[in-house]
Amino acid sequence: MQLKISSLSKTYPNGVQALKNVSLTISNGLFGLLGPNGAGKSSLMRTIATLQEAGSGSIFLDDLNVLEKKEDVRKILGYLPQEFGVYTNVSAEELLTHIAILKGISDSRQRSELVKSLLVQTNLYDARKKKLGGYSGGMKQRFGIAQALIGNPKIIIVDEPTAGLDPTERNRFLNLLSEISEQVIVILSTHIVEDVKELCSQMAIINKGEVLFAGHPMEAIKMVQGKIYTAFASKTEAKEIAAQYKVVSQKFNTGKIELHVWSDEKLNHTFTETETGLEDVYFSVINGLVKNSSEFSVYNS
Ligand code: ADP
Numbered sequence: 001m002q003l004k005i006s007s008l009s010k011t012y013p014n015g016v017q018a019l020k021n022v023s024l025t026i027s028n029g030l031f032g033l034l035g036p037n038g039a040g041k042s043s044l045m046r047t048i049a050t051l052q053e054a055g056s057g058s059i060f061l062d063d064l065n066v067l068e069k070k071e072d073v074r075k076i077l078g079y080l081p082q083e084f085g086v087y088t089n090v091s092a093e094e095l096l097t098h099i100a101i102l103k104g105i106s107d108s109r110q111r112s113e114l115v116k117s118l119l120v121q122t123n124l125y126d127a128r129k130k131k132l133g134g135y136s137g138g139m140k141q142r143f144g145i146a147q148a149l150i151g152n153p154k155i156i157i158v159d160e161p162t163a164g165l166d167p168t169e170r171n172r173f174l175n176l177l178s179e180i181s182e183q184v185i186v187i188l189s190t191h192i193v194e195d196v197k198e199l200c201s202q203m204a205i206i207n208k209g210e211v212l213f214a215g216h217p218m219e220a221i222k223m224v225q226g227k228i229y230t231a232f233a234s235k236t237e238a239k240e241i242a243a244q245y246k247v248v249s250q251k252f253n254t255g256k257i258e259l260h261v262w263s264d265e266k267l268n269h270t271f272t273e274t275e276t277g278l279e280d281v282y283f284s285v286i287n288g289l290v291k292n293s294s295e296f297s298v299y300n301s
Pocket residue numbers: 012013014016017018035036037038039040041042043044
């Protein structure tokens with residue numbers, strides 16, 4: 001399966017242009033859509049999920065016209081929205097059974113087998129009788145995936161699912177997505193760089209409604225390799241560095257300010273060459289240091 005988004009734009013009635021000419025081609029596997037808050041991720045997710053109209057452009061899932069054949073798309077789509085509210089007073093098993101009935105799985109044996117296998121897959125089987133109100137954040141998100149998987153979707157969309165999860169829960173959740181994505185398209189939107197780093201086979205960086213990079217995470221890292229230098233500085237020194245160099249990012253680290261700067265030429269004394277991470281790519285792109293650079297291959301399909 002292939003999802004092909006071409007020149008998608010969206011302006012809300014209040015004049016905010018949330019998507020600007022977005023073009024992406026997404027195949028089976030885990031696709032990470034990375035961008036800061038307000039970048040347009042949810043607008044794109046909701047449009048693919050047929051929950052809101054596009055302004056212009058097209059989306060095709062193989063031959064299926066997503067923007068026109070909404071009912072057909074919904075049959076093969078699983079969606080976990082950003083604000084996933086659950087009924088608090090029912091158990092996971094009860095609610096999954098209920099959703100399965102709503103989705104037309106009428107044979108009770110088939111339904112109970114499906115519910116069981118989803119609970120096992122999402123590691124919730126032991127907690128199946130527990131009321132959802134007593135679930136932790138991570139358990140709720142895994143339940144969200146279990147419900148999204150009912151009906152054997154070909155494409156699964158999860159919008160900012162890891163915000164608020166502790167590291168163990170986050171890893172467990174991302175591993176679950178990675179497993180699922182062996183057979184289907186899974187689109188994961190996130191503002192957390194680590195979410196994309198290890199498991200996504202494809203990614204895009206989006207900011208202010210525009211796709212600034214699309215490709216493989218390793219490919220992205222290679223493109224900034226050898227260009228990023230680190231300095232540890234006091235506040236005053238940091239200001240001086242910022243005035244002279246292209247700062248990619250800065251953060252506090254053990255009482256000093258750790259600055260990453262971009263340089264095409266080799267830097268010495270104050271600086272050390274840094275092993276480049278996806279975070280450097282992300283901040284270089286978001287801060288406009290490499291925007292429209294030929295060093296980046298932006299899909300124009
Ligand atoms: P993200 O998911 O990356 O945080 P969104 O798609 O939610 O980004 O938002 C992109 C931009 O569109 C933001 O400026 C946001 O305020 C605006 N926006 C989102 N939804 C609406 C809406 N229903 N009406 C008006 N503006 C909206």
